[in-house]
Each structure stands twice: as C-alpha cells, then as structure tokens.
Amino acid sequence: MTDILIPSGTVWLVGAGPGDPDLLTRKAEKLIKAASVILYDALVGRGVLELVPASVRLVPVGKRSGRHSKDQRTISKMVVDAAQAGERVVRLKGGDPSIFGRATEEIEACRAHGIPYRICPGITAASAVAASAGLSLTLRGLARKLTFITAHARAGEELDLDWKSLADAKATLAIYMGKAAAGRISQKLIAAGLRRDTPVLLVENASLPEERQFFTRLNLLAISGSSALGSGPALMVIGEAARQARDVTVPASADIAPHLPVY
Ligand code: SAH
Numbered sequence: 229m230t231d232i233l234i235p236s237g238t239v240w241l242v243g244a245g246p247g248d249p250d251l252l253t254r255k256a257e258k259l260i261k262a263a264s265v266i267l268y269d270a271l272v273g274r275g276v277l278e279l280v281p282a283s284v285r286l287v288p289v290g291k292r293s294g295r296h297s298k299d300q301r302t303i304s305k306m307v308v309d310a311a312q313a314g315e316r317v318v319r320l321k322g323g324d325p326s327i328f329g330r331a332t333e334e335i336e337a338c339r340a341h342g343i344p345y346r347i348c349p350g351i352t353a354a355s356a357v358a359a360s361a362g363l364s365l366t367l368r369g370l371a372r373k374l375t376f377i378t379a380h381a382r383a384g385e386e387l388d389l390d391w392k393s394l395a396d397a398k399a400t401l402a403i404y405m406g407k408a409a410a411g412r413i414s415q416k417l418i419a420a421g422l423r424r425d426t427p428v429l430l431v432e433n434a435s436l437p438e439e440r441q442f443f444t445r446l447n448l449l450a451i452s453g454s455s456a457l458g459s460g461p462a463l464m465v466i467g468e469a470a471r472q473a474r475d476v477t478v479p480a481s482a483d484i485a486p487h488l489p490v491y
Pocket of ligand 1: 247271321322324325329351352353405406431462463
C-alpha cells in the first residue's frame, strides 16, 4: 500500500487542516503513514504529528511569522533533495496547501527537477473558523461573494490590496495573516466606504483546544486585534456573515488599549 500511495522518489504536498487531527482527511492520514520523511510547517497541529509513525522521519521546516525559520528556497531544496535520495516525501502544510501555502515554489522546484508530485487538499482555516463559530461564510442575498485575502506584508511595506473592490458590503472577507495589519485593514476598508460598524469575527487557534473567538466591529478592529489575541494563528471574517457570531465575547472597549486608534 505504501508504494502505491507514494512511490519512492515522489512528493505529496499534503494539507494538514487547521490543527484538530479529526479534521485531517482520510487520505492525508494514509499519506502520513506511508511516507518515509515528512517535512512539516509550524502550523501543523500537534495532534496531527502524533499520528506519524515512529519509523517516519519528521523534519520541522518552521514558518511562523516573526520567528526564525528556513527560507522558502531552502525548503524547496530540501523537498527536492529528499525525493532525489529516493524517499517517499510528504510535505505537510497547515490548512490547504493551495491557499497561502507557498505551494507554487515547491511545485516549480519539483517540475524543474522532473520529480513527480501530487497534492492532497486540506480544510482551510476559513472553513474551520466558520464551523467553530457556527456560521456560514456566504449568505443568500447578503454575502454573495467570499474573498480570501492575505494581509501579510514585509515590515515597512504598504499592503498592496485593492481596497475599493474589497469594501463591498455584500461580500465576506476572510483575512489570513492579518493580525499585525488589523489597524491598517480597518482604516483602509472604512476609507474605501465600508461601514464602521461592519461585523468582524476574530478566531485564534481555530479547531484547537486553545481556540478563542471574539466578535467586534470594523472601527474597533485595531483594539480588538491587539488586546484580544495572543500569539496563535488568527483569522478575521469581515462582513454580514460575521454577524451570526455576535453572541461570542465582545472584548472591544476603547479603554482596553487607549493608545490604539478607533477609526
Ligand atoms: N494554508 C493555510 C494558511 C496558511 S497562512 C490554510 O489553508 O489555512 C497562515 C495563516 O492561516 C495564519 O496566519 C492564520 O491567519 C490562518 N490560520 C491557520 N491556521 C489557523 C487556525 N487554526 N486558526 C485561525 N487561523 C488560522
């Protein structure tokens, strides 16, 4: 079975889902067990790693913002080297590999070296957040569009996003890697015409035991983001869809963090 799933010298890019091992696909679990080496990101859940048999070599390749980790080129090279050494390679990534997962670089590296690769999808953070909060990301008539955005920008760089098109009252924005930019996101969306009281849901560590959810509104996002969230991965849902989560904690009050702006 092992050789059928992962022939020696081939690579599977596998989505590990949001953290809860029960949200792993059956296929991902089979692949994890069939690998000879697994290169995994920091966002892969502990419970997922516990499913890895002791005989499989586990190699952390980092990737949490702000912390030291290997650069993408090094990771791509490690994937290629392992395949060329005849290993059965699983490259395990948080969520879905095709969503803000830097999969392209690794796909291109495999192609450039003639290494066969395949992809196993995973549950992306936005889906896990919606499920945890008990809401739908799309709403008939009210949220006909769902946009996945990354708000990650290098220090000092402006966020290069089309704020006018994002400021759509009939859309849901699912924002990945947006914690550090929460204030700028709120300011830009309001400036582009989105209502200040647009509902926002922040979820940290979705699907894990330490998950936390906060309901707030757009003009308080800077405050809520920095006062409510810890160091875990967090996703923001902005738009009418987030209103369905209004029963969760409302931490945002201007005196929690008076130095932060209310737009
Ligand atoms: N490929 C991943 C996303 C990688 S980008 C996916 O499909 O989910 C990393 C960002 O994903 C984090 O900064 C955060 O915004 C989001 N994220 C990942 N896991 C999360 C979780 N368990 N809870 C909340 N957000 C999460």
